[in-house]
Amino acid sequence: MGGVRTALYNYLIAKKNGGDFILRIEDTDSHRFVPGAEEYIIESLRWCGIVPDEGLDENGRVAEKADERNPHAPYRQSQRRGIYRKYAEQLVAGGYAYYAFDTAEELEKQRAAAEGAGQTFIYNALTRRSLRNSLTLAPAEVERLLAERTDWTVRFRMPEDELVQMDDEIRGHIEVNTSTLDDKVLWKRADELPTYHLANIVDDHLMEITDVIRGEEWLPSLPLHFLLYRAFGWERPRFAHLPLLLKPVGNGKLSKRDGDKMGFPVFPLQWTAPDGQVSRGYREDGYFPDAFVNLLAMLGWNPGTEQEIFSMDELIQAFSLEKVGKAGAKFNPEKAKWFNREYLRMHSDASLAALWMPELKDKGVETDENTVREIVALIKERATFVSDFWEIAWYLFKAPENYTEKDAAKFWKAENVTMAREALASTGSAEEMEDYIRAREWPMGKVMNCIRLALTGSGSGLGIADIMRFIGREEALRRFHRAEERLII
RNA sequence: GCUGGGUUCGUAUAACGGUUAGUACUCAAGAUUCUCAAUCUUGCAAUAGGAGUUCGAUUCUCCUACCCAGUACCA
Numbered sequence: 001m002g003g004v005r006t007a008l009y010n011y012l013i014a015k016k017n018g019g020d021f022i023l024r025i026e027d028t029d030s031h032r033f034v035p036g037a038e039e040y041i042i043e044s045l046r047w048c049g050i051v052p053d054e055g056l057d058e059n060g061r062v063a064e065k066a067d068e069r070n071p072h073a074p075y076r077q078s079q080r081r082g083i084y085r086k087y088a089e090q091l092v093a094g095g096y097a098y099y100a101f102d103t104a105e106e107l108e109k110q111r112a113a114a115e116g117a118g119q120t121f122i123y124n125a126l127t128r129r130s131l132r133n134s135l136t137l138a139p140a141e142v143e144r145l146l147a148e149r150t151d152w153t154v155r156f157r158m159p160e161d162e163l164v165q166m167d168d169e170i171r172g173h174i175e176v177n178t179s180t181l182d183d184k185v186l187w188k189r190a191d192e193l194p195t196y197h198l199a200n201i202v203d204d205h206l207m208e209i210t211d212v213i214r215g216e217e218w219l220p221s222l223p224l225h226f227l228l229y230r231a232f233g234w235e236r237p238r239f240a241h242l243p244l245l246l247k248p249v250g251n252g253k254l255s256k257r258d259g260d261k262m263g264f265p266v267f268p269l270q271w272t273a274p275d276g277q278v279s280r281g282y283r284e285d286g287y288f289p290d291a292f293v294n295l296l297a298m299l300g301w302n303p304g305t306e307q308e309i310f311s312m313d314e315l316i317q318a319f320s321l322e323k324v325g326k327a328g329a330k331f332n333p334e335k336a337k338w339f340n341r342e343y344l345r346m347h348s349d350a351s352l353a354a355l356w357m358p359e360l361k362d363k364g365v366e367t368d369e370n371t372v373r374e375i376v377a378l379i380k381e382r383a384t385f386v387s388d389f390w391e392i393a394w395y396l397f398k399a400p401e402n403y404t405e406k407d408a409a410k411f412w413k414a415e416n417v418t419m420a421r422e423a424l425a426s427t428g429s430a431e432e433m434e435d436y437i438r439a440r441e442w443p444m445g446k447v448m449n450c451i452r453l454a455l456t457g458s459g460s461g462l463g464i465a466d467i468m469r470f471i472g473r474e475e476a477l478r479r480f481h482r483a484e485e486r487l488i489i
Numbered sequence: 490g491c492u493g494g495g496u497u498c499g500u501a502u503a504a505c506g507g508u509u510a511g512u513a514c515u516c517a518a519g520a521u522u523c524u525c526a527a528u529c530u531u532g533c534a535a536u537a538g539g540a541g542u543u544c545g546a547u548u549c550u551c552c553u554a555c556c557c558a559g560u561a562c563c564a
Contacts, residue, residue, distance in 0.1 A: 029563050104562065111561095120491070120560070153562055171494070180492045185562045196564050220493060220559040241494085244557070248500080251556060298513095302502055306512055325502080328557060332500045335514045382526045392526085411524090434523085448523030460525030 001331070002215060002245045002254060003041075004048060004268050005296045009242060010213045011050045012297075012319040022207060023055030025062055025076040026200065028193045034274060038062060038076075044268040047289050049312055072207045077199050084194040087202050087232070088154040088187035092134070096231035097186060099134040100155045101145050106132075123183045125160040154187040156197075156224065164223040169213075169240035169321045176223045184224055197221060201228045204237060213240045213321075216328075240321050243300050244328040254331055264333040268292065286385035287336075291343035295336050300329045309342055341384045349376045355386045363390065365397045371470070378466055393462070396470045399479050400457025403487060407449075407459030412487050416450040423447060424480055428473060430465035451476075454483035 014021040023045070025038055042060060045052065055075040057063040063070040064079060074080055091097035100123075107123075110131075114121035121127070128135060133155070134142045145152065162178045186198040194202070204212065219241045229236035245254040248262060256279055259266035270281035282292045294310055302325075303310070303318045310318065344352070353372040360367060379392045403412075419442050427433040437447050448464050455467050455476060468476050 026564065032563065100562090102562095107562085118490080122491095122560080151562085155562095174493075176493065180560095182560080188562050190562070193562095195562070200564095215558095216494070217558055217564090222493090243495080246557080253557080298501070300501090304503075306503085308513065327495050329502095330500060332514065335501065338514055379526095381528085407524090437523090443523095445523050450523095452524065458525090462525085464523065 001266050001268070001296065004044060004050075004292075005245065005299060006213065006215055006242060007045060007050055008048065008293060008296055009240075009301070009319070009321075009324070010211070012316055013211055013213060013321065014053070015316045016319055019210065020053035021050070022072075022209070023052035023062070023075060024203060024207070025078075026196060027076060027078045028196060028199050030078070030191050030193065036272075040269065040271060047269060047283055048293050049289060050293075077203065078193070080199075080203070081193055083206075084187060084198060084202055085192065088194065088198060091156070091186070091231055092154060094231065095157065097154050097156050098128075099142060099146060099152055100128075100183075100185075101132040101137070101149065101152050103151060123155065124158055124179070124181070125183075128155075128183060150189050152189045153185045155183040156186055156228070158183050158224075159227070164226055166222055166226050167239070168219075168222070169238055170243075170324050171219075171241060171326060174219075174222070178223065178227075181223055184221075197224055197228065201225060201232070201234075205229075205232070205234045209237050211240070212237045213242065216241045216244050240324070243325055245299060246328045246330040248331050248333060253328075262333065264336065286387045287340050288343045288347070291340040294343070295339040299331065300325050309339075309346075337384050344383060344385070345380060347380075349373045349380070352376045352380060352386060352389075356389050359387070359390060360397075363397075367397065375470065378462060395456040395461065396467065399475075399482065400455075402457060403453060403483070404458040407453055408487055411446065411449040411453045411459055412483070412489060413446075413450075414489050416446045417484065417489065419447045420450040420454075421480065421484075424451065424477060430468040434465070451480065454480040 011021045013019075023042075025041075027033065027038075042056065042062070046060070054070055054072065055063055057065075057070065062075050063073045064076070066073040088097065092099065107121075110127075111121040123131070130136070135157075137145070158181050159178045164176050164178060166174045166176070168174055184197055185195050187194045193199075203209075222239060222241070225239075226236065246252065247254050247258045248264075254266060256266055259279065265280045265282045265285050265287075267279045267281045268283065270284045271279045273279070283289070290311065293312060293315070294308075297310060297315050297319070298308065301319065302323055304323055307318075350369075350373055353369055353376045356372060356376065357369065360372065375393055375396055376389070379389060382392050383389055419437070419440075423433050423436050423442070427436050434444070437444055449459055451464055452461060452467075453459060455464070455471070456462075461467070471479075
């Protein structure tokens, strides 16, 4: 959800300003490759109606070859690996970065030692002096290690004591002293791949990105990114850091487990993890994509008016980063359902009937689309999802097999049954029946509920007139006799 | 721990120095009805705490508390 919301806000800003929304796959961590994840992202965006202007080829796959539509291809960073090394070396040459020869084990040892002393090891201006890198080693030694070893990295040379002044579109002015920051790894010789920080800045520059809108978890690396742009001498984009999506109860970021635990999806589409774990999706749960987009848009943003229902076009019109909040937004599953209810009501009876038909066919119901449409008109206000329809209206298609005990005890009483039997038998329609009951000053509620029990098996549901219109007088009589046979007074 | 960010009804949020602090979801009550749902009406419910600036602070400043994020050769 969080990822889709970030994509949505990016998309809205791009469209509002007449810009392009670009899809780029940041897969520079070869150890974390997840099969199917890329396809999942593309399918999710498509379901939401978020269409990338750039990044996908004519088959809807991540573009690998440049053409008019995709001038910056390839869009997968793992396929762009060739271009990053020279930028890393450009930084080294300019004195903004250096080669580091520390092994993972050595660094681990340093961290453990620091932790033992109750401190945190930071690779920075202070500690780098006593570590093995191109700043401390003789040039000849550096050349030798560069040539002989394949496990070195390029690290950013964080300035020692400088106040970085930053601006965020949502948070305003932010200042951080570089002495609290560390020398981040930018490029790894081992897999000849950059880390996120380098790849992101290089690609944003190459792809002419003007606006970076991402989650708040990136705020701590903003100073690094500012410094990186400065080191390259590039104009930097605008930055906006979105508040996090929080779990409905308790504290912390919304996670997969919350959804499973509390009965709501956290994924746009159903997702099967590599270990076989299945996470439910909004699509599979019966949410309309525009309802999902709408509820996501309202999580952290507001239009400044009292309007809550927005189409994608309306969102594009109304959206602005100024109205994005700063605090994390707790997700409220109840409100999510309310959005879907609103969208369900906005759908035409015909389109809802079409969505329901497959389930009816599955259930072996023989009916025509016209009838289904009329039924939908009757029940849509009572439903949140199309999947609620059957539960609400099944008795229009088949007779009840059993009767709710509590309701039977309440309504199936001798005097009621006698009146109901007579009213039903002596009249031709529900309207006539009502007149009949009224004329005799019989208790309308008791008689009607008695009939309802026979027709639906319970004491709640649609109006008797509506039910009888669909099942017909004959079927109503049949069900009533059946109830008389089966129910003890 | 350190660094950064955040804090208005239970939840999402409005009020960009002056309001009886508004709206929506949820919840409760009433109306309506043949029941239930829907609908309509009403109600419950908040500026984290403390200083300061000001004629006046939800709004500006500082302190405290609490929450979140980051602190990887992950993104």
